[in-house]
Each structure stands twice: as structure tokens, then as C-alpha cells.
Amino acid sequence: MKRRDFLKGSAAGAAVSAVASPAIAQSAPEIKWRMTSSFPKSLDTIYGTAAVFAKQVAEMTDNKFQIQLFAAGEVVPALQALDATANNTVEMSHTASYYYVGKDPTFAIFASVPFGLNARQQNSWLFQGGGNELADEFFKKFGVVGLPCGNTGTQMGGWFRKEIKTVADLSGLKMRIGGIAGQVLQKVGVIPQQLAGGDVYPSLEKGTIDAAEWVGPYDDEKLGLQKVAKYYYYPGFWEGGPTLHAFCNLEKWNTLPKTYQAILVNAANTANTWMTARYDMQNPTALKRLVAGGTQLRPFSHDVLDACLKATNELWGEISANNADFKKVIDAMQAYRSDEYLWWQVAEYTYDTFMIRSRTRG
Template identity: 55%
Template sequence: MDRRSFLSSAAIGATASALAAPAIAQEKPQITWRLSSSFPNSLPALYGNSQELGKRVAEATDGAFQIQSFSAGEIVGGLQGADAAAAGTVEVAHFPTYYNWGKDPVWAIPTALPFGLSARGMNAWMRNGGGNDMFNAFLSDKGLIGFPGGNTGAQMGGWFRKEINTVDDLKGLKFRVGGFAGAILKRLGVVPQQISGGDIYAALEKGTIDATEFVGPYDDQKLGFVKVAPYYYYPGWWEGGAMVHFLFNKAAYEGLPDQYKSLLQTVCQSVNANMLETYDYENSKALRTLLAEGAQLRPFSQEIMQACFETSKEVYAEISAENETFKKMYDSLRAFENEYYLWTQVAEYNYDTFMMVQQRQGTL
């Protein structure tokens, strides 16, 4: 190639680059959002999942789309995230929606209903069974749009100062219990308390409450509950697969380019999986630590489990008779639950049971 041809080609290339640059810039507009988490930054699986959202979105956009996370209390309290996102105080909340169940019991369903689905079942129903579509229809007049943003798996039943063996032992118990479970336990004599994560230890230490549930070993060990309430009960029947949502300000979300909307949905799905993977890896190690620190494992008695199950069905029937949206979502969830547990008792249950026997026998 002679010098003149080379220079002409270079000029054309430079012109093309100059023309292309503004188009590329338009495809990746600079956007900075704020996210309010419902959790303290001392909990890496919960608070850390909100940071994962920002990290993955920034990496996918070469830093053009930034989402900065703030822990509970930095902008608003842990229970106010959804309101802050709806008002535009922040663009995103990482929020267990059952914190709002007192406004409308429908809010409880996307996190967990007592005796609801496991984590895998919840993910399947929300994504493939229409659960999240129904939730977003519910949110449509509230200035929000939501996508699953993490699942803890089956939670523990909590930390108690004394042993709880019968239904009578529940009477008068001041129990920090999140979401919808309090309405059920109240009928059995419990005095439910709703306290955000960062404030629980102080309330338990001072005796303001008699017991607390939070999540499971990985988080509970960090929060130090074993020091003041040694009896560690299981299972947390009110949170068989508790889901946290990313709730986006609807106007802010709809104002995004289509590629950013698609990216957010994809990243939410990956971050949703990230939380459960973290808990599945960490909980066993943390439980061993808690036992060494004095935790005393106790199962809820069958008397307590059955009483709570029957009471939950009574509550759901009453709410369904008055709340059409709740009934629609609850009926959908229950129909899938019947199918899901029909299937899981065939292969999953038998395989897991066999492997658990091997673990107990020390043959793994």
C-alpha cells in the first residue's frame, strides 16, 4: 500500500471512529442510583447481595451504570426501604416485602408465607408460575417494580431464653418474628415484635424480648444471639424459603434504556442465586461454631408444628375471603406447592435421605 492510500484509509477509519463514539456513548448513558438495604453491613450474605447488584451492573456497563448501596439506617431504616424507593428518595430498595404485611397481607407472599415453599420451589413459582408477575401487578399503582434478589433457604426457628416444648409455653412470649408469622403465633398466645436486624441483639440482651428469629447460623453467629439466648430451635416454618426483592422506583426503571432494563433483570436473577449459594456453603461451618459457643439445638415439637399449621390455614381462609388479590396469589402458590412436594418426595427426598444417613454414619 502506498503512502497516499494508507493516509486515506487512516483518515476514513478516524472519521468512522469519531462518528461511532457518540452512538456508543448514547448506548451507555451515565447513570448513578442509590440503593437502601434493609440489612446492616455486618451481614455479608444479605447486605452483600445488594452490593453484588451494583458490582455486576457496573462491570457489564464499563462503569456507566452505578448503583451505590447503603445499609439500614444510613438513608432510611430497615423497615422503610420500599417507601423510600416508591417516593424516589432512593431508586432501589433491597427489601423483604413481608415487612409491609401490615399494610396489606399480599406483601407477605413474595417473601414467604408460613408453611409455604422451599427456596427452590419459591424460585420456580416466582419465575415460571406467575408469582412475580402477579406481585408486579399488585405494585403497579404503588410506584414500584420488583424482581427477586436473594433467597435464604429454610431458616432456623430462632433463639429462646427458655425451652419451648408445648403450645402453652408460647403464651405471653415476646418474640421478635418477622412478617406474617406474627399474626399466626399471636393466636397461640405469642406477643410478636417486629424489629429490624440491627436492633435485635440489644432488645434481647435487655430483656425487651424473650426470643428472636433472624435467618440461620451464618448470620446468627455474627449477631451473637447465643450469648443471651442459648436454645436454638428449628425449623423456621414461617420461612421455608424466604425471598428478598429488589424494588425499583417505577419511573426511574421505566426511564432506563431497554438494554439497562434487560441487564437489571438478568443481574437480579444471578444475584438471587448468589445469596442461596452463599448460605448453603456457610451455614454448616457456622452451626459448628455456634454449638462450640454453647448453642443448644432443639426441634419444635410436633404439637407446636401441627398447631401452627392448622392456625395458618384458618388465617389464610379468613384473609382470602376479604382480599381478592391475596386469594389469587395464595391459591396459585398452594396449587404449585401441591405439585412441587409431590415431585420432591420422589427423587430429591429419597436421594437426600440416603446421603444424610451416610453423613451420620461417617461414610462420606
């Protein structure tokens, strides 16, 4: 390169730098937001996922975008997280959308519904099967943007004071169970109770409720539920792969630079993967401890599962008849589920079943 050309290039580069620096500074403003969780700090994985999200945002912006995290009850009660975000009490929240079925039952589908998708299928539907697009369209009606931010994997069926051998044993049972799953179980005789995580143990201990579901072995052990109920049932058919969301106030979202919006999306994606991996690591050892301590593992009978599946399909028909949003989303999810299990039964299920049998045979 000739010296004259080099100098011209250097001058041009300096000019570009002079123009670009202020532009870059403007696109990376210093922002401080607040985020409320629906979970207590003691549940270090489900609460901790929001902390992972906030840390990622800070690191990707060189601490220019900071999100201060608050546990349930520090700003608003656990089950008011979405409302606090929509009305801009806080800019963000970390919660489960099925807590808000009282506003519209469609909220539940983007978290988990009875006999829905497992964790991998849920992520596949949301990110590749059009689920997130449907969610965006729906959530905007309530003034929020929702970013998938965690999945617990299939949950347990909960803690019971007595054995559940038949459908009749569910009649009159007072059970802590959230969202639309409670409406399904109500059809088979259960009296559903919606309680925040911090209220589950005292309610079960006092006998205010007869049974309670929360998450799985690791979190359930932390809540001490094994101390107040003996029988631990599986699977939690109402939560095959429940997604948590990081909700953002829609107006605040629209004020962000595109780079910051992308950073929020990518931070949520990291947290989404982190939660599932973390629970998959923690649950096996927690389950061993529970069983060693006297917990009685019990599977739900096929009769109970069949009755609940029938009740679920009846409920979907009833809601769909009066709610176009719900029908649109549940039909899309169920069609995706059908194709997923067509594939699952060929490879995933066959492989897992063989490996589980091999393990039990030693």
C-alpha cells in the same frame, strides 16, 4: 471477492458504523442511582448481596450505570426501604417484601409465608410458575418494580430463653418475628414484636423479648444471639425459602433504556444465586461453632408445627375473604406447592433422607 465489491462493502460498513455509534452512545447513558438496604453492613452476606448486584450492573455497563449502596439507617431506617423507593427518596432498595404487610398482606407471599415454598421451589414458582408476573401486577400498584435478588434458604426457628415443648409454652411469649408470620404465631399465644436486625440483640439481652428469629447460623452468630439465649430451634417454618427483592422506583425504571433494564434483571439473577450459595457454604461451619460453644439445638415438636399449620390455614381464609389480591396469589402459590411436593417426595426428599442417614451412620 472483487475489489470493487469489497470497497462497496467497506463503505456500507463505515456508513452503518457512523450511524450506529451515536445510537449506541445514546442507549448507554451515564447514570448514578442510590440504593438503600434494610440490613447492616455487618451482615456481610445479606447486605453483601446488594453489593454484588451493584457491582454486576457497573461491570456490565463499563461503569456507566453506577448504584451507590447504603446500609440500613444511613438514608432511611431499615423498615422504610420500600417507602423510600416508592417516593423516590432513593431509586432502589434491597429488602424483604414481607416487612410491608401493614400496607397489604399480599406483600408477604412474594418473600415467604408460613409453610410456603423452599428456596428452589420459590425460584421455580417466581421464574417459571407465574409468580413474577403476579408480583409485577401487584408491586406496580405501589409504584415499584421488584426483581428477585437473593434467597437465604430455609431459616432457623430462632433463639429462646426457655424450652418450647408444647403449644402451651408459647402462650405470652414475646418474640421478635417479622411480617405475617407474627400473625400466625399470635393465634397460638405468641406476642409478636417487629424489630430491625440491629435491635434484636439488645432487646433479647435486656429481656424486652423472650425469643427472636433472624436468619440462620452464620448471621445469628454475627449478631451474637447465642450469648443471650440458650435454645436454638428449627426449622423456621415461616421462612422455608424467603426471597429478597431489589425494588426500583417504577417511574425511574420506565426511563431506563431497555438494555439497562435487562442488565438490572440479569444482575439481580446473579445476586439471587450468589446469596443462596453463600449461605449454604457458611451455615454448616457456623452451626458447628455454635454447638461447640454451648448452644442447645432443639426441633419444634410435631404438636407445635401442627398447631401453627392449622393457625396458618385459618389466617389465609380470613385474609382471603376480604382481600382479592391476597386470595389470587396465595391460591396460586399453594397450588404450585402441592405439585412441587408431589415431585419432591419422589426424588429430592428420598435422596436427601438416605444421604443424611448414611452420613450419621458414618
